[in-house]
Amino acid sequence: MNVEELVSALTLEEKAGLCSGADFWHTKAxxxxxxxxxxxxxxxxGLRTQKEGSTDPNDAIEAVCFPAGxxxxxxxxxxLTRRMGAALGREARASGVQVLLGPAVNIKRSxxxxxxxxxxxxxxxxAGELAAGFIQGVQSEGVGTSIKHFAANSx
Numbered sequence: 134m135n136v137e138e139l140v141s142a143l144t145l146e147e148k149a150g151l152c153s154g155a156d157f158w159h160t161k162a163x164x165x166x167x168x169x170x171x172x173x174x175x176x177x178x179g180l181r182t183q184k185e186g187s188t189d190p191n192d193a194i195e196a197v198c199f200p201a202g203x204x205x206x207x208x209x210x211x212x213l214t215r216r217m218g219a220a221l222g223r224e225a226r227a228s229g230v231q232v233l234l235g236p237a238v239n240i241k242r243s244x245x246x247x248x249x250x251x252x253x254x255x256x257x258x259x260a261g262e263l264a265a266g267f268i269q270g271v272q273s274e275g276v277g278t279s280i281k282h283f284a285a286n287s288x
Contacts, residue, residue, distance in 0.1 A: 134166075142166055157190055158182050173279070177202060177235030177251060177267075180224055194228060197221075202237060202263075206253040211266030218270025218278075225276045232277040238264045239282045248282060 134142070143151070143163065150161040155170055162170040175181040179198035183190055199205070199217050208214075214236075225233050237251035238260055246252075253260040268278045 215266035222274025
């Protein structure tokens with residue numbers, strides 16, 4: 134079954150369920166169509182996920198923390214963000230995470246934005262090149278990515 138057929142076979146309730154998740158870090162499975170639950174993790178700078186079986190979101194696994202996007206961007210080096218992404222991809226895979234929630238790719242438009250530390254740059258070309266490197270690195274390890282904070286999240 135291809136993607137279009139699979140989406141057409143989902144009920145409205147199942148589609149909504151895929152958007153809301155089973156819990157904080159897992160999507161809902163749709164067993165009748167063979168769609169498994171997947172584990173996601175916040176992770177543009179390091180994995181942020183709780184220990185399996187814990188219901189306390191503060192009961193986090195230990196994880197490596199990489200420089201924030203603004204610091205990585207100071208390198209002007211997409212090969213560096215690719216290596217960071219690959220390292221995070223390996224860590225995600227080892228922790229059972231299938232999708233890393235990141236990178237954050239909004240353009241810095243105001244110095245008052247509280248998330249500027251997460252974003253690579255005010256230069257869209259540089260931000261795009263660095264994000265592409267990061268994504269290629271993560272995906273080279275068999276882990277998916279989910280770009281975040283890319284629109285209307287500036288101030």
